[in-house]
Amino acid sequence: MSMEQPDDVWNWDDGMAPDCEVEEAWAADIPSAGIRGTITPNAPLAKLVWFKAGGKADWLFEPADLDDLRTFLNQLSPDVPVMALGLGSNMIVRDGGVPGVVVKLGKSFADVTIDDETCVVRCGAGAHGILVASAARDCGVAGLEFMRGIPGTVGGFVRMNGGAYGREVSDVLIDCDVIMPGGSLVTLPVEDLRYSYRHSALPAGAVVVSARFQGEPGDPAEIGREMDRIAQAREESQPLRSKTGGSTFKNPEGHKAWKLIDEAGCRGLAVGGAQVSEKHTNFLINTGDATSADIEGLGEEVKRRVYENSGIELHWEIQRVGRP
Known part of the structure; x- marks a missing residue:
């Protein structure tokens, strides 16, 4: 295909x-x-x-x-x-x-079922990452703890090869069911998605409806401790209680986006109601009345300043959709 x-x-x-x-x-x-x-x-x-x-x-x-x-x-x-x-x-x-x-x-797309013998976790595309990781933990299935740190649903992070804390979807995905443009329902193995960093080969208009992930046997207590560690790390380092969109830019090879942004003097930079987070500079936040134009414009200004300061071009990780 x-x-x-x-x-x-x-x-x-x-x-x-x-x-x-x-x-x-x-x-x-x-x-x-x-x-x-x-x-x-x-x-x-x-x-x-x-x-x-x-x-x-x-x-x-x-x-x-x-x-x-x-x-x-x-x-x-x-x-x-x-x-x-x-x-x-x-x-x-x-x-x-x-x-x-x-x-x-x-909700009809948010089911999670687990095969205890094979450690295969089957999820509807509407299932939250926290739900997937928690269901796997309860069944003693390890390897999916990182999904506790992905703020999204299965459909989104299958499309975007979502990842956190050293692992990403391409490491555990077996296959996914997708309704393609035109309405045909197909099952795509992970190889067909041609994953790269925060990208897949799924075309616009394709709708992921379910996915299967490969876990491994583990101790529920140890799995739970790792999930707690991830949750605490997110709480301490990210502006989770703000109106934000998660990580704004991809990490350039060999660099951390947040560090490049900080070095370019962008911490706290604001455009209209949008601001670069003081807590984590790779997060943009809506301080209350930001328009999407404010948020996107701030991101473009951050990109400009980083390039001017370091010669490194940042690329959006956040998806920008629709009409200006």
Whole structure:
């Protein structure tokens, strides 16, 4: 199967808002026959993302279950963009909103089952990392403790090769079930995802619905202690109680992004209501009334200052989606 490497900017309209004719055409193409989930037009997304900023989705679809999602995507015109949304923890939703359909997976996609004999952990794409790690711990399955430190859902960190504390998804993923653009459901082994640092070969519009991870036998008490260590390390080093989007920039090879940012004098730097965290400089925070333009603009200014100071170009880890 041929899949293209995605960019770190998901932008389906070259930065321009669609005109009324395009919006009306999409409205005509949004299926409703036989759909049991919830379809909401002009749905605010700010409340669904950690930054608590940004515009609306043209359409928000919350499927009742996998069959409902397949029915919807099979009927949806291929011309309508589709984006899956998990916890919204690693994302800037631009102020102009997201064109097409945003798919939000709910509780029916959050199941976790474990095979005690093989230590294979099967998860729905809506399962939180903490839930996956905790379920594995309770069954004496080690190797997934790092997911305690990923602020997101399985679908998001399978797509982005999420990682924390020395491990990443590509180390433990066996395969994942994905609904591809056009509605076909396929199972992709880890090799087909061509993982690199915070990237996979999944195309825009593909929706991860489940994944299988390979663990190993372990002692629940030791697993629990490691999870506690990760939780404490996050609490001490990251602005978890702020409106933030997680790590902003990828670590350049041989360097730490936070250190480059600090050395460029960006600690506490602000644009509008957005600020570089004083606690961890690779985190941007919404101090209360930031727009997404403030947040993205601050990130671009940080990139400029780091390059001017060190000659090293930072690359966004946070996904930026939608219309400016």
